[in-house]
Amino acid sequence: MSALPESSKPPTRAERKHCWKLRDEYFTCLDKISIIDPAIVDKDPSRAEGCLDSKKKYEDGCMASWVEYFNKRRVIDVRQKQYLEFSEKMSGK
Amino acid sequence: MTSRFVRVNLGASNPQQNRNSESFQKASQNRLPATFAPRRFYATTEEKMRTKSAIGPFTWKAATVFIGTGIATLIYFDREKKKSIQLREEKKIQEKSKSYGKPKLGGPFKLTNAANNEEFDSESLRGRFHLIYFGFTHCPDICPEELDKMSEVVEATKKDKELGEHALVPIFITCDPRRDTAPIVKEYVKDFHPDLIGLTGSQEEIKKVAKLFRVYVSSPPALSEDDDYLVDHSIFFYLMSPEGVFLDCYSQNATPESVLTSFKKHYQDYVEQGGQVNDTPL
Numbered sequence: 001m002s003a004l005p006e007s008s009k010p011p012t013r014a015e016r017k018h019c020w021k022l023r024d025e026y027f028t029c030l031d032k033i034s035i036i037d038p039a040i041v042d043k044d045p046s047r048a049e050g051c052l053d054s055k056k057k058y059e060d061g062c063m064a065s066w067v068e069y070f071n072k073r074r075v076i077d078v079r080q081k082q083y084l085e086f087s088e089k090m091s092g093k
Numbered sequence: 094m095t096s097r098f099v100r101v102n103l104g105a106s107n108p109q110q111n112r113n114s115e116s117f118q119k120a121s122q123n124r125l126p127a128t129f130a131p132r133r134f135y136a137t138t139e140e141k142m143r144t145k146s147a148i149g150p151f152t153w154k155a156a157t158v159f160i161g162t163g164i165a166t167l168i169y170f171d172r173e174k175k176k177s178i179q180l181r182e183e184k185k186i187q188e189k190s191k192s193y194g195k196p197k198l199g200g201p202f203k204l205t206n207a208a209n210n211e212e213f214d215s216e217s218l219r220g221r222f223h224l225i226y227f228g229f230t231h232c233p234d235i236c237p238e239e240l241d242k243m244s245e246v247v248e249a250t251k252k253d254k255e256l257g258e259h260a261l262v263p264i265f266i267t268c269d270p271r272r273d274t275a276p277i278v279k280e281y282v283k284d285f286h287p288d289l290i291g292l293t294g295s296q297e298e299i300k301k302v303a304k305l306f307r308v309y310v311s312s313p314p315a316l317s318e319d320d321d322y323l324v325d326h327s328i329f330f331y332l333m334s335p336e337g338v339f340l341d342c343y344s345q346n347a348t349p350e351s352v353l354t355s356f357k358k359h360y361q362d363y364v365e366q367g368g369q370v371n372d373t374p375l
Contacts, residue, residue, distance in 0.1 A: 009277065063321055
C-alpha cells in the first residue's frame with residue numbers, strides 16, 4: 001500500500017465526531033452574540049472577541065473544505081428557519 | 094242601494110267555510126242573497142284571527158319540519174365530508190409509501206470490490222434485494238448519517254423473522270474514485286456495518302454506474318488543485334429487486350422505520366408473485 005497524502009485519508013468516525021463537537025461549540029458561541037454568518041468574523045474579528053478561541057480550535061480540528069461547508073450550511077439553515085417561522089406566522093393570520 | 098264594490102275574499106280559501114262564517118250568516122239574515130252581502134275592504138276581527146290561526150299551526154309545523162330537515166341534511170353532509178377527508182388522508186399515506194411509477198433505473202455494472210480489490214459483477218447480486226447508496230468518504234456529515242441509517246435498516250431486517258439474516262445487501266458506491274481507492278473505501282465501510290459492501294473503480298466506470306442510476310455527481314476539481322474538496326451528489330438510497338430492477342428510493346427525510354416498512358412490503362410482494370430470494374450469505 002503506497003503512502004497517501006494526508007488530506008487523501010478521510011477522517012475516521014472519531015475524528016468526525018471531534019470536528020462536529022468543535023463546530024458546535026463555535027456555533028453556540030456565535031449564537032450567543034447573534035452572529036449568523038461566520039464569514040463576518042473572518043472579515044472583522046473584533047466583533048466576536050469571545051469566540052476567536054473556539055474558532056481557531058474548530059478550524060484546526062476540521063478539514064478546510066468542511067469548515068467552508070459547515071459555515072455555508074449554517075447560514076442556509078438559519079435563513080430557512082427564519083423563513084419557515086415567517087410563513088407560519090403569515091398562514092396563522 | 095246595492096253596492097257595486099268588488100267582492101274581496103278575505104282569509105278563508107275554502108268557499109265552504111265562507112258560507113258558514115258568522116258574518117255571512119248575518120248578511121244572509123238580512124234576507125239578501127249571499128252574493129249581495131255587503132262587501133268590505135277590511136277583515137273583521139274574527140276573520141283576522143282565522144287568518145292568523147289558519148297560517149299559525151301550519152307555520153309552526155312547517156318551521157319544525159324545515160329546521161329538522163335542515164339539521165338532518167347538515168349532519169349527513171358533515172359526515173360525508175369527514176369520510177371523504179379520511180379517505181383522502183389514507184390515500185396520501187398509502188401513496189407516500191408507494192413509488193410513483195418506476196423509472197428505468199439501474200442495470201448491470203462491473204466495479205471493484207474494496208474488500209478484496211477484485212472485480213465485482215452486479216450479476217452476483219442476482220436473487221438478493223440490495224440497497225445502494227452513493228457517497229464519498231470525505232463527506233462532512235450527510236453520508237455518515239445516511240450510512241448509519243442504512244446500518245439500522247439492515248440490523249432491523251436481520252431481526253425480522255420474516256426477512257432474516259441475508260434478506261438485504263447494503264452497498265456503498267463512491268462518487269469520488271479519485272480519492273476513494275479500494276483500501277480507503279475498505280476502511281471507511283468497516284466503520285458502519287460488517288455487511289456493507291464498498292465499491293469503487295475508475296473515473297469512467299463510476300461515471301457509467303452513476304448514469305445508470307441517474308445519480309448526479311459533480312466533477313472533481315482539476316488534478317493540479319488541492320486534494321481537499323467536497324463532491325456534490327444526490328442523496329438517495331436505491332432499493333433494487335433480486336432481478337436488478339429498481340423498486341424504490343428513499344431520501345434524507347426517510348426514517349429507518351419507514352424504510353423497513355417499505356422494504357418489507359416489496360419483499361412480500363415479490364415472494365407472493367413467486368420470486369425466489371437467495372438467503373445464503375453473499
